Amino acid sequence: MIEAEKLTKRFAGRAVVDGVSFRCEPGTVTGFLGPNGAGKTTTMRMICGFARPDAGSASVLGGEYRRLPNPGRRVGVLLDASAQHGGRRGREALAISAQTMGVDEARVDDLLDRVGLERSAARKRVRQYSLGMRQRLGIANALIGEPEVLILDEPANGLDPEGMRWMRGLLKDFAERGGTVLLSSHLLHEVDVIADRLVIIGAGKIVAQGSRDELLSSAGTLVRADDDAALARALAAAGLTGREAEGGGLLVDAEPRAVGAAARDGGVALVHLAPAGDAGLEQLFFDLTSGEEER
Amino acid sequence: MNERPTLARLTRVELRKMVDTRSGFWLQLAVLGLTAVTVVITVIAGHEDDMTYRHIFANALFPAGILLPVVGILLVSSEWSQRTALVSFALVPERERLIAAKVLAGIVLGLLATAFAAVVAAIGTAVASPDVAHVWTIPVGLIGQDVVYVVTAMVIGVGFGAALLASAPAIVLYFGLPAALGALGSIHALHGTVEWISSGSLEPLTEQVLNGHEWAQVAVTLVLWMALPLAIGTWRITKRDLS
Numbered sequence: 001m002i003e004a005e006k007l008t009k010r011f012a013g014r015a016v017v018d019g020v021s022f023r024c025e026p027g028t029v030t031g032f033l034g035p036n037g038a039g040k041t042t043t044m045r046m047i048c049g050f051a052r053p054d055a056g057s058a059s060v061l062g063g064e065y066r067r068l069p070n071p072g073r074r075v076g077v078l079l080d081a082s083a084q085h086g087g088r089r090g091r092e093a094l095a096i097s098a099q100t101m102g103v104d105e106a107r108v109d110d111l112l113d114r115v116g117l118e119r120s121a122a123r124k125r126v127r128q129y130s131l132g133m134r135q136r137l138g139i140a141n142a143l144i145g146e147p148e149v150l151i152l153d154e155p156a157n158g159l160d161p162e163g164m165r166w167m168r169g170l171l172k173d174f175a176e177r178g179g180t181v182l183l184s185s186h187l188l189h190e191v192d193v194i195a196d197r198l199v200i201i202g203a204g205k206i207v208a209q210g211s212r213d214e215l216l217s218s219a220g221t222l223v224r225a226d227d228d229a230a231l232a233r234a235l236a237a238a239g240l241t242g243r244e245a246e247g248g249g250l251l252v253d254a255e256p257r258a259v260g261a262a263a264r265d266g267g268v269a270l271v272h273l274a275p276a277g278d279a280g281l282e283q284l285f286f287d288l289t290s291g292e293e294e295r
Numbered sequence: 296m297n298e299r300p301t302l303a304r305l306t307r308v309e310l311r312k313m314v315d316t317r318s319g320f321w322l323q324l325a326v327l328g329l330t331a332v333t334v335v336i337t338v339i340a341g342h343e344d345d346m347t348y349r350h351i352f353a354n355a356l357f358p359a360g361i362l363l364p365v366v367g368i369l370l371v372s373s374e375w376s377q378r379t380a381l382v383s384f385a386l387v388p389e390r391e392r393l394i395a396a397k398v399l400a401g402i403v404l405g406l407l408a409t410a411f412a413a414v415v416a417a418i419g420t421a422v423a424s425p426d427v428a429h430v431w432t433i434p435v436g437l438i439g440q441d442v443v444y445v446v447t448a449m450v451i452g453v454g455f456g457a458a459l460l461a462s463a464p465a466i467v468l469y470f471g472l473p474a475a476l477g478a479l480g481s482i483h484a485l486h487g488t489v490e491w492i493s494s495g496s497l498e499p500l501t502e503q504v505l506n507g508h509e510w511a512q513v514a515v516t517l518v519l520w521m522a523l524p525l526a527i528g529t530w531r532i533t534k535r536d537l538s
Contacts, residue, residue: 051536083378087317
């Protein structure tokens with residue numbers, strides 16, 4: 001279990017993480033989603049005790065990460081796949097982690113198989129690894145101590161579609177056996193296919209969190225008509241506002257029932273009326289991202 | 296299985312980290328190779344009066360004295376330049392324990408290097424002056440000083456690496472500062488002061504048994520060059536956020 005309680009971090013007076021609270025329960029995969037620079041990495045580093053929060057607190061398995069006597073045996077951490085010595089061989093990098101936490105080095109070979117790194121690749125120096133291979137090595141490193149909790153920062157970055165499918169299987173399996181997973185991403189579709197719950201962060205603040213279905217149901221209604229201008233007028237007359245959705249149509253912050261009634265009252269023929277679902281989630285995320293760019 | 300890793304285990308891991316990277320491996324090999332080469336050159340080209348164990352041993356320690364500090368620097372600074380601190384501190388959140396393990400690993404490596412030089416020097420002496428008994432006399436105190444010389448050189452390197460947390464500046468300063476101080480020391484008015492603060496006062500450790508005055512200079516030098524950087528480094532590493 002992971003708990004963040006009003007975590008706050010300021011750099012040069014600016015709050016890069018601002019009152020962030022969420023919980024990750026055993027048996028679930030939580031996706032921590034937000035554009036680059038939103039505060040995901042800083043939050044995760046505070047959870048793992050690498051950075052001290054200016055306010056608030058974080059706990060892993062009921063206490064501070066730094067108080068865990070042998071953290072590798074209980075929490076698997078991958079904070080940056082590039083953080084490996086380029087002159088060290090892949091297998092050796094895992095072996096020194098195993099030795100540090102007192103795990104039989106024989107386990108390293110099982111892990112290499114499990115993350116799909118071949119023996120020939122494991123004998124190479126990490127400098128020669130692609131980002132995808134570094135991610136696999138980093139995930140193997142996180143799994144060495146057979147932990148109960150996994151904390152992974154952008155683990156899908158650099159993975160090909162096959163790698164994504166593999167990771168989804170691995171994390172689902174880990175959660176099904178009672179593990180807790182927190183993984184971050186700046187890409188909605190990466191997290192969307194893996195996570196049971198989403199925590200969305202923008203500009204240091206939590207914008208939305210909940211199960212996928214909960215977020216989808218609050219995402220509004222997607223409506224299309226042949227005459228979008230007339231539709232917009234009809235919505236306005238009913239006191240509803242629509243925004244242009246990615247890929248056409250309008251996204252309305254209301255139930256389909258209310259939108260349909262507004263269209264009828266305005267005499268507009270609809271060609272599409274449905275809960276926004278994925279499109280709404282994408283729009284929500286897109287708004288965050290573009291808001292970040294304007295700043 | 297949830298016990299804290301012992302300091303002995305962490306020290307073994309740090310020793311392993313010193314040799315399992317490409318740069319670390321070649322540096323160690325260079326120390327071994329240059330130690331042997333130095334002994335060979337001393338035996339072939341040295342003056343006949345110098346064919347004593349005491350003299351050859353002193354020469355044999357020279358490569359270790361120069362290169363081991365670089366190993367010590369890299370042991371700490373590479374955790375930052377290669378960003379492995381993110382992995383190391385995830386497994387050992389008590390950062391001061393990891394620093395302690397690095398210092399201990401440095402001491403162990405220093406002892407191993409001294410032992411290696413002692414053996415190679417012995418072989419060199421046996422080849423150079425066979426059947427001459429008096430060449431083997433060496434004061435016990437001098438052997439102790441040899442150990443101090445190599446081990447402190449190593450720990451000074453760890454301290455520089457920790458204080459600067461970057462390989463290149465640490466190496467440049469480690470070699471540059473003594474040179475700069477040496478230049479200052481050539482100014483007559485400053486000569487007395489420089490004698491006390493320059494790392495040059497460590498050089499006689501391998502040459503003769505020191506007197507009280509010289510030991511005082513060594514102690515002052517070690518405070519400035521070893522204890523101070525280590526203290527700064529420990530403070531920086533334990534207080535700083537890792538990003």
